[in-house]
Amino acid sequence: MKKQLSVRAISVALTILSVASCGASNGDSGNVKGSSKVDMQGAADEADKLIYQTLSMVKPPIEWTHDTSDDGSCDGGSSGYGDVTRRAVVMTKVSEARRGALIGIIERYWKKNGHKITDVNSDKEFPEVYAKTGDDLLQMSLIVGGEGQFFLDVQTACVKKSNVTAPATKANGPSYYGKAIPRPNANDAFWSSNAPIASSIETPKE
Numbered sequence: 001m002k003k004q005l006s007v008r009a010i011s012v013a014l015t016i017l018s019v020a021s022c023g024a025s026n027g028d029s030g031n032v033k034g035s036s037k038v039d040m041q042g043a044a045d046e047a048d049k050l051i052y053q054t055l056s057m058v059k060p061p062i063e064w065t066h067d068t069s070d071d072g073s074c075d076g077g078s079s080g081y082g083d084v085t086r087r088a089v090v091m092t093k094v095s096e097a098r099r100g101a102l103i104g105i106i107e108r109y110w111k112k113n114g115h116k117i118t119d120v121n122s123d124k125e126f127p128e129v130y131a132k133t134g135d136d137l138l139q140m141s142l143i144v145g146g147e148g149q150f151f152l153d154v155q156t157a158c159v160k161k162s163n164v165t166a167p168a169t170k171a172n173g174p175s176y177y178g179k180a181i182p183r184p185n186a187n188d189a190f191w192s193s194n195a196p197i198a199s200s201i202e203t204p205k206e
Contacts, residue, residue, distance in 0.1 A: 038137065038159040039162035040161060041163065044069070045168075047085075047086040047154040048086055048169045050154055051088045055152065055172070060190045062090055062188065063186040064171055065174065066171050066175065069085060069167065070085040071085070074158040075158075081159060083157065089152075090149060090150035090152075090184065091186045093186060097194055097197065098192075099144055099148055115134065116131060116132055117130070127144050137157050138154050139155045
């Protein structure tokens with residue numbers, strides 16, 4: 001538990017640093033960061049779409065739920081710009097033997113769709129992958145926490161302030177949005193198996 005909390009704390013710290021840095025770019029109306037052409041709801045919709053597409057393309061399917069979102073000002077509210085963080089949590093039990101396969105599927109999918117991998121932590125127990133979209137509108141983090149639970153966070157750049165609604169995309173499985181999210185509780189014949197993936201057996205295609 002302490003290790004998982006530590007990993008999540010690091011993720012929160014990275015989010016705070018990213019928010020602070022995006023506030024410095026509000027003066028450039030020609031870029032996505034600080035652009036009046038994109039508002040917080042529009043950026044949040046793009047984040048929701050990315051989460052949905054990323055997790056829905058995984059085969060065999062995995063169960064996941066939306067986690068509570070965050071939105072607010074980039075620089076204390078003085079510039080009229082803000083950002084949004086959307087979160088999803090995988091509820092399927094992913095065994096240690098299969099976690100690398102799931103990370104690989106998602107990483108390849110992001111690259112295939114023009115997203116840039118910005119950092120990778122190859123820790124055996126708690127691996128992490130960070131990426132961003134080609135237009136710099138969204139930054140993604142895929143983090144493995146306690147009991148192999150996968151956390152997918154997507155943070156928007158600083159964009160024009162607007163009201164933001166809860167995610168409209170449908171999660172796969174019971175929804176825990178706004179509630180305490182338990183440890184992974186959904187078994188899957190493939191993802192929960194402790195048997196190593198033999199080199200002669202091809203990982204399911206994304």
